[in-house]
Amino acid sequence: MTTTWRRSPWDADPLSWFTTPNLPLAAAALSLAHAAIVLGIVGDAGSRPIVQIVAVALATLALVWVHVITRPRRGAVTVARALVAVLLASSALVLSAWGYLGETFAIERWWAPLSVSLLLFALAPYTSALRLAAFGGVLLAVGTVTTLLLVAPDDATWPPFATAVITLFPIVVGLVGGVVMIRTITVALTRWSERPLDVPGAASPPDELVAAVDLATAERIAPAVAFIADLLERGAITTGDAARAAAIAERLRSELTTEVDRTWIERVADGRAVVVDDPGRLAERLDLAQRTAMRALLDALLGDIESPLGSARVTLRRTDHGAIAVALRILSTMPEGRRETFLAPYYVTLQSAVENLRWRTGPVTAVEFEVAAPPTAGARVQRTPEAGTPGGPVAR
Template sequence: MMATAWSRSPWDADPLSWFTTPNLPLAAAGLTLVHGILTLGPAGQAGSRPLVQAAGLALAVIAQLWVHVVTRPRRGPFTVVRGLVGATVASAALVVSAIGYRGEAFSLELWWAPLALALLLLAMAPYVSAVGMAALGSVLLVVGTATILLLVVPDDATWPPFSTVVITLFPIIAGTVGGVVMIRVITVVLSRWSERPLEVTTARPADDDLVAAVDRATSDRISPAVAFIRAVLDRGVITEGDALRAAALAEHVRAELTGEVDRTWIERVADGRAVTVDDPDRLAECLDLAQRTAMRALLDALLGHSDPQLGSARIELRRTPDGAIAVALRIRSTLPEGRRETFLAPYYVSLQSTVENLRWRNGPVTAVEFEVAGMARPRSAVQRTPEPGTPGGPVAR
């Protein structure tokens, strides 16, 4: 998990929590525009070529709008190539701005372009991996260093070249390092969270009661072996039957231990809840982290409650003839329809961005069906299927 966390983006790890902030690139574009206008206007940093600075500012805003457009759920994952397009446009904004200041000195600490590039990294943070953030930040730093040494340093002898580079590029350095750390922490934490068992809220027992409960559970498992050992010790003789009995007990313990290890992640998640998992081929292990997170969030929303009568669920996974994995969830919940709609709306949108052929139906039984296949296949939109009893309507089980 630690190794793969470097190659996951926060959106990959949990598209649900980031669903509340889908317009982060728009916010970054707005901040870039406002900061640029204030710097070039009231602060008097437009120089002798204000139109050139305006063109550079427009390119910086376009780069962030590009990130917003290509990160919409229907457009698939945000790839490194798409990130490089945004970084290229933003780098062009930096170069154009530096050309606009050519031949004249200006306040490096008030230069709007480096902050615009740092805001671009912020806009991409939810959608790129830690490795991707480091790569994109490195591209911006290389272009920025070359631009400053070639176009800025010759016209401004106020600072040594190294100091000029550090002062100018500090926002980009901070954005790159901060982005890598943030993405890494988020993906690791969410990876651990996504496979935790569903919590059953009950009255917290006293410490002594908790220890006693653990002791009872342990005693129940090993009591046959303890009784057998005591019997052998009392007799003082080991017979052939004792050897056979010992082998049987050892096989039983081994089966229990391996059975626990061999359980799929969805079986571990469902432990202790009214959830039936039908997955004879262990296909749940083929789902990626985003798909797992969306599935468990559906269960959390409708079943993660202290009342054991709140609902139940059944999950089926099967291999289709074309090699995809078909997943069907049937969730029976006693929540009012309005609350169910409120709970589930974000999860449908999040699932839409990670699976194919998503179909869902609300009612006393919430039915969700989708397929998991290669990313090369086009994804279909969410479809409302007819209610039971209408032509073509699936029957919930």
């Protein structure tokens, strides 16, 4: 749960956000249209319309800047880049309030707070909940100070508290709505990425699933049960029983240890024609974005309804300079033209998440890339939960 507060929806699944790349531009168009209606059609530009036009330009520029910094090839949105947009939006808010200084205007139709709210929504897919809360806190502080110093003294229609509430309400909506959206998406995508690959034809009713799991468990502990039953029937312990019990315990311990030590890629590929070659357990070092891209390729190319047949090999090795080299070989029955069209979004997205990406299509899709080694040891993602149905062993 702590990790999801520090993860953006784009981090959790950069592939899905490829389909909605123009959200900041849409927010910019909406902000510009709203300001044009208020200032031009309604006529609330005040006595300094040039100042309002400059403020509108700054607010629009902030959203266009978000569009620029969120292009897939530019990688993740950094704090410094996002602060540029926050600074532009704050300047627009302050400048617009200064443009109305000394005169009363319709505070409930003020265009600037809505533009700030749209900025927070535009940033939401590309930043974490904690960072958006920080950005929203800065904008709320600027809005509060601006309202109390530049707006409230000139507006006798509303008391200062009501003026602040009306002004800050759109910003609060953008902040709370953005944080809730980020948390909902990241938690859902994290759970989705942890699920095992669907095995065609393996779906079973709940009772059958329970029966299958019980059968597998019964087969695993059958020697131990038989041994204990034999002891109870004989009512005595011989010298050979200790050695037999030790052998059974060692076998069970070995099986359970092997099960626990499997990496996430071995768990999600359980029961599929996927060979995992990862003796160094390097798959545990990949972050969620890189892991999502890998499993999405396997899931889509091997689990397509129209072409369920396919196989894959995943190889992970440590490079000489400490990075993690990943190689995927995927054999899919999907037609070549449709396969290339399907893979285009993955290629663009992977370019921003990995290094030294190499991609070849044909009868066998070959994907190779490198991942920079994390600064600290240990797994960077949670382990994948055990599959709901028992599958065949993963080939090694």
